[in-house]
Amino acid sequence: MTKTNERSIRKDEHVRYVLNQTEKNETDFNRVHLVHHSLPDFNLEDIDLSSSFGVINWAVPLYINAMTGGSEWTKDINEKLALVAKATGLPMSLGSMHAAIKDPSVESSFSIARKMNPNGFLMANVGADVPVEHVHEIIELIDANALQIHINAAQELIMPEGDRQFKNWKQNIQQIINTVDIPVIVKEVGFGMSRETISSLLELGVIYIDISGRGGTNFAEIENLRRKNQEMDYMQTWGQSTVISLIESEHFQKNAHILASGGVTTPLDAVKCLALGARAVGLSKIVLERVMNDGVDNTVQFINDFIYQMKKITLLTNSRTLKDLNSTPRVLSSELENWKTQRMGN
């Protein structure tokens, strides 16, 4: 089998296994409580969830996070996701795009997103080892408004065919940042980040960080299923949840723009992320499931409703803007407090 075929099959398998993953993982969202206000100072129409951070201005603090591309089937999926993004105004990221450079025959599985949504906010996505010259070509391919670099060491190590070499990542990320003139977001893929990781990223000059935590799409589980030998089942709880990753990021939120993703499935989860300091919230699996099971129009309705619900919850915390939400009182469970206390001493 050629490398191209292998890659296309892997992309399809990722989507198929994600869609079959019905088991819910622990998200920690139920360990964060926002405080209800019975006498709001605002009307629902006053609520403004627009989010401006660095040079990015988004009308709502939600985006469709990186998923797919690289095969015929995933081209179809990206077309549908792009139509959802266009109709809702949501920014959207493509899945890892290096395949398009290695094999131009799959280019259109990514560029379809720009074709469907000419004026939308599109994010290119590459791994941390992709050479700078390729990154520039990838950005051009979709005329990207921002670039995501995924740092997925855990996923690579779990995949038998995955990378084993990581020590050049930092230098490569720095080179990319120095030569790319659009915002560069470094993201996890569902294992979450620690404050040590975030601190290292800041040292490299990264200021946009998606902590993408544990609790949703679980690549340890997916890779085990792909190999059907359950060899690394014990890694399925590895990593920090999205909530814990946000807590880890708190100290850096003045110097870095923190984005949250990983296991966000309800408007309340999303508002909790914003209250914990996220500038915007990424949705992957939930949008994929919707678009594949219910089609584009229903997914558009789902997202518009999601945003409307987020506004209602924001009002009930007596907040009007994201800034207000970020200082709204919240109560953490003893498990989360315990995590904070133990980590503070280190």
Ligand code: FNR
């Ligand atoms: C992903 N994710 C991902 N991330 C990335 O940076 N590059 C990629 O190519 C992919 N591929 C991919 C495929 C599929 C099918 C899924 C569902 C996800 C990870 C994604 O962007 C996100 O970080 C995690 O999925 C966590 O969010 P959810 O799915 O729990 O909302």
